[in-house]
Amino acid sequence: MSQQAPKVKSADRVLDILELFTGEQESYNLTEIAKSLNMPPSSTYLILQNMLNRGYLETDRSKKQFRIGYKLFTIRSGYMRNTSLTGEYYQIAERIIDDVNETVSLAIRVGNQIQYIGEKVSSHALRFNHSLGTTLPLHATASGKIILADLSMEELRDLYPTDQLEKVTDKTISTFPDLLKELEKVRTQGFGYNMGETVDGVHCIAGAVLDAEGKVAASISISIPVVRITGELWGRVHDWIKRSCEELSSKVYQQH
Known part of the structure; x- marks a missing residue:
């Protein structure tokens, strides 16, 4: 026995x-x-x-x-750093830093928050970076909008049962109807944007990493202080987001 x-x-x-x-x-x-x-x-x-x-x-x-609480997220982010998702991400982020030298982040959804599980920081003295394990409201971030844009109306309402949303800065989207309009733009453009909605003076662009079923599994974003943004840099950042998301989706989830 x-x-x-x-x-x-x-x-x-x-x-x-x-x-x-x-x-x-x-x-x-x-x-x-x-x-x-x-x-x-x-x-x-x-x-x-x-x-x-x-x-x-x-x-x-x-x-x-x-x-x-935060402790489980910290443990999870430590585990995620050792998976193929974060391993492949860091190789891609290295190339992005070499080219544009702006902070690159990898994020996933945890409830109604975005959590940063990977980051490669710019070497500029003026730069923006999250601490690994940091969480922020989905609707206030570029990566969060990418993830929200993949959800149904029912799923969105479960996350936001009232029309008033939490504000991080005075530029953060603060109503559910405005969020819906923003998510429609994300679906059309294929990119999520954060124009000072988390930190004043910092803009961010994000794209979707898709799993084998074509659902958003994670998001890659690049954050740039407004004082350094030029048309040429903004264009290169868009190219990098598109390429890196496609590469990570393919390598980790066999998206072709």
Whole structure:
């Protein structure tokens, strides 16, 4: 008879809580978690506080709704750096830096946020760069718009149930109808743009990395301080985005 693996009750409960967030809801309160997992509210509270302190969970402004925290994203981005997606990306980004010397980023979607899992930074003294693992609202970034443009209206409404959107700068798209207009442009043009919507004085252009089914799996973007943008550079950046997205799609997901 096979021997059953030993179980640690507290560890099981932590994992049960984490796995709860793979469902349809992005956040739960204490009562919902305890009821869903058939756990005593008192011990559930203690486990949640520990996970909160370690960064595995975070709360909203009310401090009552729990959602996945930054620590899991950090772990995930570390893992992603070692996959073929990021490995191939860094080879391409090296060539882009050699040519245009502007910061190149690779990003994926995490819920309603964009997360940066790869970056090659410009050597200019004046430059813009994200820290790996950084997350930003999808609608405020060029890469985020690329990903949003691939979603259905139902999926978009799930992400944005109200018409008011979070503003990062005064140029960030702030209403759902305006976002829909922007996404239509993205679908038509094949590029996503961020004109000072995340950081004042920085423009960004992004394109789609497609998986084997033709869905957006990731996005490559190039960020440039406005003071350095010329027509010639802007054109070269568009060419690089198009070429690098096609190359990465082909090498990682066998897109031809």
